[in-house]
Amino acid sequence: MLKLLFRYQTMNGMFRRTFACVFAAAPRFPNFSRYYGESRVKSQSAQRESIMNVVERIRQSHDSLTTTEQEAADFILGHLTDALISNSAELSQLSGVSQPTLSRLFRKLGYKNAREFRRDVRRYHQPGAPEVASPDSTSGNFAHDLLERDTTSLSRTYNRISDGQIATLAARILDARTVAILGLRNNYPMALHLREQLIQSRSNVMMLPQPGQSLSEEIVDLGGRDLAILFGVRRRTPIFATIAAELHRQGVPIIMVGDSTLRRTAQSCDATFLEADVSVHILTSFTAAFSLVALLADAVATRAQLAGHGEVGRVAGLGEIEETEKLRGFEGIEGLGDGLPAESIEQAGETGDAAAAEGRIERINRGFAQLDELERGALRR
Structure with missing residues (x-):
């Protein structure tokens, strides 16, 4: 024990003498103190950055970014959910900014790479929570600002779809034995509006859920000859994924209309996914989602008229x-x-x-x- 204590004291003394020699010789090396001082400053800066969340970093650095980097930063603030679930290639496609620009932006914000950036977004934001408006995103003209945001949202939405895809979906809606449309919470108005439009062109269009009925009773008889259209824009209840999985198990073809957070659920159910880009300022605008409803209804009505179904406008005759x-x-x-x-x-x-x-x-x-x-x-x- 005494030997060990003596050896520890001897080594401790050697280390102290070594460090003393290094710091004593420091003045002979002009770059040493500058390097040591810069290292301490960088360390303190890194500690401050680790405390700031992603939104604070963007807002603090916004004025020092280039024009394209500012565009990417503004997109991220308004689409934190997209930034959270998308890889670099997908985020580049959604924002319209190249991947090298995104990489430079991440580094300027203090992140080593895209993975570290997404990890910080995950600490700050949960999918479905309200997005954040970008700095100076309003000009004071509310109508002009809303129109600009919705126009951008519509453009991104329609860039993801093709005429062939919509024509195929219209044929499936028209040929299905029964069309079941589901909309829960804030998705109910969109689902109801689509149902009211489709009954102008075909019969057997049902809304889910029905008053006084459980969802199990409503979907138990659906099968491969039917079609389910599910609306899942923004926040969804946990039962949504359960319903989608059960419909998939029963072999029911599914069309899903939702924002980017619905992609994985749609993929797990082999559903045809129509992604609506929702614009955000303080509240969320569902303009793009309602536009997809109008697009589907119009495509079905056009196909029914060309096919000579004779049912288009059949409700109007009843007054x-x-x-x-x-x-x-x-x-x-x-x-x-x-x-x-x-x-x-x-x-x-x-x-x-x-x-x-x-x-x-x-x-x-x-x-x-x-x-x-x-x-x-x-x-x-």
């Missing part, structure tokens, strides 16, 4: 049944429908049937009063 039923419920309208024109009423008065004419005139006036009341009620709604 507004609800309004007709309301009108039939009024006593005055029944009086108007007795088949006697005004001339007959006057003739009845001339022939002495004044009481009958008076009764008809009273019913007519009452009917007009109820019509006015109906119109005022419609305006209030």
Whole structure:
């Protein structure tokens, strides 16, 4: 034990003497102190960068970036989910900026490589959470700024699809035995709108979920002759992936409409994926997603018309049944429908049937009063 203690003290002394000699000789080497000082500054800078998240780094360095690097940085701030799940090649394609420019941007932001950049994005952002607006992204003209963001979003969305793909999807929608459309939470309006458009061109289009029914009861009878269209833009409930997997297990062909976070789910279910680029400022704009709904509906209607299905606009011939039923419920309208024109009423008065004419005139006036009341009620709604 004493030997070990003596050896430790001897080695400790040797190390201290060695370091003392090095620092004593430092003035003879003019670059030593500068290098040592720069190393400490770099170390402190690295510690500060590790504390800042990706958004803070971009905002702090934004003015010092080149024009193309600023474009890439602005895209990342508005599409953190894309930056998180995409590799360098995919991010380059989405942002329209070359991979070397992205690499330079990552280094300027203090990251060694793209993997370290994505790791920092993952610490800050979760898929489906609100995106971040880019610095100075507004000009004060709200209409112009929104139009510019949505135009960019639409352009990116339509650059990913082809006429042949849409024609194929239209044929599948038109030829399917049953079309089941699913939209949960904020996806429900898009799903409902597509359903209302498709029933103009074909029958057996159902919305999921139905009130009072479980999803299991609704999808249990679907098979290979049917088609499911699932909407999964932005935040989705965990049940969405479960439903998609079950439909795939049952052999149901699937079309998915969603943002970039839905890619992996679509691939796992062999679904045809239509990716909508959602634009973000403070809130998310679903313009591109609704545009895909209009595109699908229009393609189906066009194909149905060319094929001579004879069903396009079939609902229009029925008119507004609800309004007709309301009108039939009024006593005055029944009086108007007795088949006697005004001339007959006057003739009845001339022939002495004044009481009958008076009764008809009273019913007519009452009917007009109820019509006015109906119109005022419609305006209030």
